[in-house]
Amino acid sequence: MNATTSGGDGWQDRLYDQLRAADVTIFSHVPDAGHATLIDRCGADPDAISVPLTSEEEGIGIAAGAHLGGKRAVLLMQSSGVGNCINQLSLIQHGAFPFLTYVSMRGEYGEGNPWQYAMGKAVQPVLEAMDVHVMTASSEEDVQSMTQAALTMSFNAERAVAILLSQRLIGAKKF
Amino acid sequence: MSNDPNTGKRLVRKTAVPALIGNPDDFLIVTGLAGPARDIGGMTGDSPNTFQFAGAMGGALATALGLALAQPTKRVLCVTGDGDLLMSMGSLALIGALKPSNLSVVCVDNALYQETGGQPSHTSMGVNLATVASGSGFPVTRDVTTKEELEEAAGVLRQTNSPSFVLLRVDESQAPRFSRNLQASETKTAFRKALLGVR
Numbered sequence: 001m002n003a004t005t006s007g008g009d010g011w012q013d014r015l016y017d018q019l020r021a022a023d024v025t026i027f028s029h030v031p032d033a034g035h036a037t038l039i040d041r042c043g044a045d046p047d048a049i050s051v052p053l054t055s056e057e058e059g060i061g062i063a064a065g066a067h068l069g070g071k072r073a074v075l076l077m078q079s080s081g082v083g084n085c086i087n088q089l090s091l092i093q094h095g096a097f098p099f100l101t102y103v104s105m106r107g108e109y110g111e112g113n114p115w116q117y118a119m120g121k122a123v124q125p126v127l128e129a130m131d132v133h134v135m136t137a138s139s140e141e142d143v144q145s146m147t148q149a150a151l152t153m154s155f156n157a158e159r160a161v162a163i164l165l166s167q168r169l170i171g172a173k174k175f
Numbered sequence: 176m177s178n179d180p181n182t183g184k185r186l187v188r189k190t191a192v193p194a195l196i197g198n199p200d201d202f203l204i205v206t207g208l209a210g211p212a213r214d215i216g217g218m219t220g221d222s223p224n225t226f227q228f229a230g231a232m233g234g235a236l237a238t239a240l241g242l243a244l245a246q247p248t249k250r251v252l253c254v255t256g257d258g259d260l261l262m263s264m265g266s267l268a269l270i271g272a273l274k275p276s277n278l279s280v281v282c283v284d285n286a287l288y289q290e291t292g293g294q295p296s297h298t299s300m301g302v303n304l305a306t307v308a309s310g311s312g313f314p315v316t317r318d319v320t321t322k323e324e325l326e327e328a329a330g331v332l333r334q335t336n337s338p339s340f341v342l343l344r345v346d347e348s349q350a351p352r353f354s355r356n357l358q359a360s361e362t363k364t365a366f367r368k369a370l371l372g373v374r
Contacts, residue, residue, distance in 0.1 A: 026244060049244050052272065054265030058237040061266075065205065065241020068226055068363065069249075070371045073241065091231040091238070095359035 011140035011169075012037035015102075015147060019074060022151045024100075025049060026066045026073035028059035034104025034170045035076040056081030060088035064097045072155055075101040079108075079164075080119045082127060089130040092160045099132070099160035100150055109167040112175030123164065132160040138168040184320040185285075188345040192283060193218055195319070195343055196254070197329050200224060202279075203242060203370065207235035207255030209290040210350040211283050215254055217351030221362070223369035229357045233262035236280065240270055243278040246370070250277055252332065257284040257298045264307060270338055271312020279332045279339045280308070285347055293347070308340035315339040 016038050019027075027042035028051040029035055043050040051073075053059055059075030066073040077085075082103060092099045106113070107120015124134050133153060137143045143165070150161040192214045196202075199218055204225040206212045212227040219225050226242075228235050239253035260267075260282050270278060286299035298304060305318040314337040317328040328341045356362055364374050 026241070051240075051244070051269070054268050057233070058240075058263075058266055058269055060231075061234040061237025061239075062241035062244070064234075064363075065238040065243070066245045067241075068205075068238070068366050068370070069203075069242045069245025070367070070373075071245035088231050088234050091228075091234055091359065094230065095363050097363065 011143055013041070015143055016041040018144065018147050019151075020045070020048065022072070022155070024072045024074050026051060026062065026071055027076060028053050028062045028073060029076040030056055030078070030081060032076065032078050032104055033173070034078065034165060035102065038076055038102075056084040057088040059101070060085055060091055060099070063099050064091050064095060067097050072098070075099075077101065077103055079103055079105045079123045080116065082123045082162075083119055086126055086130055089132065089160070093131045096158045097160075098154040098158050100154040101162045103162055103164045104170055105164050105167050106173070110172030111167065112173065127162050130160075132162050134162045134164060136164040136166055138166045140169070143169070185344045185346045186320065186322070186325065188214070188283070188285065188348045189351060191325060191343060191345050192254075192350075194325055195281065195329050195341065196252070196332070201333065202250050202252035203246065204252045204254060205235050205239040205242060206253070207259035208232055209256060209258075210285070211254045211256050211259070212355060213350035213353045214283060216353035216355040220353075221356050223365040226359075226362055226366050227355055228259075229355075229359075232259055233266075235259055236263050236266035236270065239278060239280070240266070240273070240275065243275045244273075247275070247277055250279070250333070250335070252279050252281065254281045254283065257282060257286060257296050257304060258288050258290075260304055261297055261302070264311075267308050267311035267313070267340075271308070274312065274314070274338055276335060276337050279341070280313075281332070281341045281343060283343050283345055285345050287347060289347070289349070303342075305340060305342035308342075313338055313340045317341045318344070320344045
């Protein structure tokens, strides 16, 4: 096990169910321990589409293309991948596309790898610079309530929203 | 261009692109920025079955894939340039891995970055994007430099059993002049209204 996925992983399963109940059917992701449960769930779900990206910015186009075709997508990535997305977020901002991403954080609470801090620090300011609304979830309750808010903000109001999953929630990778 | 093995074996852009694509109403079309957006804009006049990039370089392939996944019963065509594709070669691997049977890709390859002053692109230095597509898992690829190959490739774009990739080698002439709508929120809405009946 890399990043701990918290005891019993219940909140991640509940998050998946919450997204599916809101008609999210396309899950874009890069390999990530913090999102492992959601990645497994969408891959095993015959009514969902698992999109294994080669790089995070592809998830921006997937979300925009899905919306053009009338479907809802989310992007699951790690904080380091946020930096790969910045120019592609032009498409979301300028086109007023719905966008919802979950960012499993590195480089903050309890991080043991010094390489992670640069992007960990930059995640929120660079997302906000690209007009993405940022919320940080530090507890299981945060995930549920912020997801409910973000679903409305993104798919009803055509806003871009990022929910950062703090290492307080997902646990810091052990070194 | 001295390293370009296809110098002198290139089709005329303004006629080759429409000849390859045929009736654009056969497809939902996503274009990359610059030349390919004008190629398609000139053919369709901003028809609502098209969504054209004018920025976010490298995003056309992934957007076309998202659309193809969302609309599995419709034929989706991505028309983009060599520069845009060189910036998103990982997306060829993504498409090659998922193999959506309703997605075709056309790369209008003029071997240069015309929009920024004609700097040579990597395809003029030995990079073959049809080979890259093949190696990325596209089951069907074509490398088109003649009229005969063009006619055959037009059929390939419409086959329905696998994704396909057509590299269209064109000359250095400009894409048609076409003043397209650059407001993506408007073209997005028009696209969704036409396809889905909702904004």
